[in-house]
Amino acid sequence: MSRRCELTGVGPMVGHNVSHSNIKSKRRFLPALSPVSLASDSLGQTFRLRVSNAALRTVDFRGGLDAFLVKARDEELSTRALKIKRQVKAKIAAAQPAA
Numbered sequence: 001m002s003r004r005c006e007l008t009g010v011g012p013m014v015g016h017n018v019s020h021s022n023i024k025s026k027r028r029f030l031p032a033l034s035p036v037s038l039a040s041d042s043l044g045q046t047f048r049l050r051v052s053n054a055a056l057r058t059v060d061f062r063g064g065l066d067a068f069l070v071k072a073r074d075e076e077l078s079t080r081a082l083k084i085k086r087q088v089k090a091k092i093a094a095a096q097p098a099a
Contacts, residue, residue: 003030005052007059007068009076038065040084042091047084066092 004011010031016024032053037046041064051059059068069077069085070092077085 003033004050004078005031005033005055006049006078006081007051007072007076008055009078010052010055040065040088042066042088042095043084047080049081 002011012031013029015027015029017027018024033050034053034056035048035050036056037048038051038059039046043066047065059065062068062071065084066088069081069088072081072085074082074085
């Protein structure tokens with residue numbers, strides 16, 4: 001499993017540990033990922049994704065998984081999230097003419 005957020009694409013970054021004597025050694029900053037179940041309102045089912053804590057707050061702020069996916073750029077999303085996004089868009093498009 002990769003250490004990459006499935007919704008925002010955030011991955012590990014590289015930096016330095018800096019000692020008191022200013023000696024620098026390489027280190028990796030890993031994203032705070034957590035496995036969560038996110039519910040899709042339009043599809044009526046839940047999806048299990050590995051998401052960063054910051055992305056989870058953004059999903060809540062935007063009003064749920066569907067609203068987040070519709071606004072998200074395709075380059076940032078994982079293949080699983082892209083598949084969910086296509087399903088959500090199709091469901092919304094199918095419901096649009098009926099309203």
